[in-house]
Amino acid sequence: MIKNIVLCGVGGQGTVLASKLLAAAAMEKGFTVMSAETIGMAQRGGNVFSNIRISDGEAMYAPMIGTGEADLILAFEPGEAVRMLPFLKEDGFVITNTRAVKPTTATLTGSGYDAGPMLEYLQKKVADGHLMQVDGDSAAAALGNPRVLNVVLLGAAVRTGALGLTEEDILNVMGKVIKEKFLDLNRKAFTLA
């Protein structure tokens, strides 16, 4: 069986750590992992995504995910969840942060862009009970470090059970991926409901 995961957000939101944690946990269980990242010009505030694929032994050749193939979309920004939605399987899960990141172009032209319509659309499109809306920024801010947004969202994603990984699986590998002095903070962020 192969699990396909799409991570998406805006350049600079720290999607890479989340994919590293997933990969480490999956490998610990003897699974094979492939992923593809956006690196380059787009990191300067452009939209970025990564594909992660976890196989328990089924043949897997490429890190990319096609339309309608993702078991789960983990979005750091609601508009980016909508952008990536075509990749979702019919009964797939969507975990989305609720805070919109307004592009500078929208500020300049004065054109509006809000989270509201994005979230409404997701509510209509995603199967019942398969959409998780997380105010990740407030949660991270409450912990005193906006940088743990990624781990807060990852926690919510793992708890759906759609990834074939448990909370313990991730907690066990955190020490391998995250620096000692940030470990406690990240453990807290991960288990935050």
Add this chain to the structure above:
Amino acid sequence: MHSEFLMGNAAIALGAIAAGVDLVAGYPGTPSTETLENTAKYKPEGLYVEWSVNEKSAMEVAAGAAYAGARTMVTMKQVGLNVASDPLMSLEYIGVKGGMVIMVADDPGPISSQTEQDTRHFAYFSKLPCFDPTSVQEAYDMIQDAFAYSEKYGTPVFFRPTTRICHAYASINIKDVDEYKKNSPEGFIKDSKRWVIFPRLSNANHKKIEARNELLKDVFSAYPRNMILNGGSDKGAVDGEIAALGGLNAAASKKGIAAGGISFALTMEALHGRTDARVLKVATPHPFPEKLAVEFLTGLDEVLCLEELDPVIERELIYVCGKYGLDVKIRGKLTHDTANAGENSLDLIKQYVGSFLAESGSADIACEPENAPQPPTIPIRPPVLCAGCPHRASFYAVKVAMRRQKTIFCGDIGCYTLGNAMPLDMCDTCLCMGAGINIAQGVYRIEPDTKAFAFVGDSTFFASAITGIINAVYNQAEMTVCILDNSTTAMTGHQPHPGTGRTMMGEVVAKVSIEAVLRGIGLEFVETVDPLDLEKAVDTVKRAQEVPGVKAIIFKSPCVAITKPKGKAFIDPEKCIGCRKCIREIGCPGIVINDGFVCIDDSLCTGCGLCAQICPVGAIGGEVHD
């Protein structure tokens, strides 16, 4: 052996290290950059790694070391190879003693490049062998093969991954340190008949090269990474071991697919268990494994070629069909069955494979139900200069100083290309590394009443701007060179360069002074100014215009992505009159509108203070740069 989760570029670096590489040189360029960074990160005792000043230098340093019997690797992106093509074309005639791998990363799309050029053509043009990996695991294994072939045949070889290999991650099997190959370079042995290029030597060696490449066609036909497969039925591919088809399946279909690079991996995904197409995996596009291709083509009616960039495999197969009189229809880019520009996504490959194998009807085209909700408009997110980026301030200072004058602003390659975006709109041209300096001179020659400006970053200055400035001085041009010195190579992820005083070997060395270089060339007006001091910066630009000849202004302020924020600006809602001048003039992502009020986004603002100097009523304060 053990297993690790690695980025493609890290796998390439570790593969080179496992092959006993002694020296690695390169110049940063997406998507190749992390290869050299990882060789430095995992550097075993005795490995020398450097960021060279440009790709030509890197190629020559690596060649010299290979002359001395060392195993060497040089890394760059595809456009970097254009810079290094001068030594490359001659080096082929001389050859090497130690194995030399030229790692050039291509960028289909293009995603982060000026061109969609195909390095496999460069391999053909320079007559060098070329290795083209299809996965991260294969990249790790294949680069070790590349070193062995290079050494065996005394020639540099290309290793050409693409973005989706370089920036993919995979859990792969790699060697333990005690399994690494150990190399002891013999040293340079003087022999002017071997190392000094002269027409007679070139003529003699040319014949040898052609004979060797003929031989390599056969050698590569037997190279196990070039293979024929029976569709997508092969198991075990999870760990990168793809079993070749032993003896052709008699009942096999009349259709075949030939693929290389990531397109091969995507083809295997698309075939997923289907066995109604024979597959040719091309690992060495040059010299082309001709015998294997004949074996593949025999008995087929039609072949679809799936590859990115140029139709290299497609042309080779057409050639093989002609040469051996095979009646097989070859399809691909040349027949417009596949797109001739851009990346191959999994969806595209599935579509190509589906229609080629004519599975009409079963293709599940998802139909949206009629009353499906319409998706809201998702904002486009063009990349922008970071909040607080000093380049924004430099561009703005020049813009203010030159208002209402006839100007041309020639840009260059780096983060500062983003100065083209509104509202700055300060990049009228951009071509290739260092070009802006000379383009500005060309425009000035035709329109002498235009105030010509060229903007160049510090790393680009060292890489390829100096000769252009000498050209301007020597030929008496009138122009202002603006050096945007943020003390790093920002675009590619902050590599050190000659002006930073740090090397990849971890040494702290004397900085090469841009100012001293400019004075040495003979410029009289060379001034360094902090771009975040708007008034002074504007004044400097204006004063430069009063001086004839070539002037230089060094706008010096560190990249905010690697420095601590100075603080946060704050907009006093009592004072702000809502004129939005700060937004209209500089377009910093740190300034946002919330419920109609202009505010600072705390998570982005670095406290550069530029907006505070623009606000007409002094509403912006807080902890900002002063």
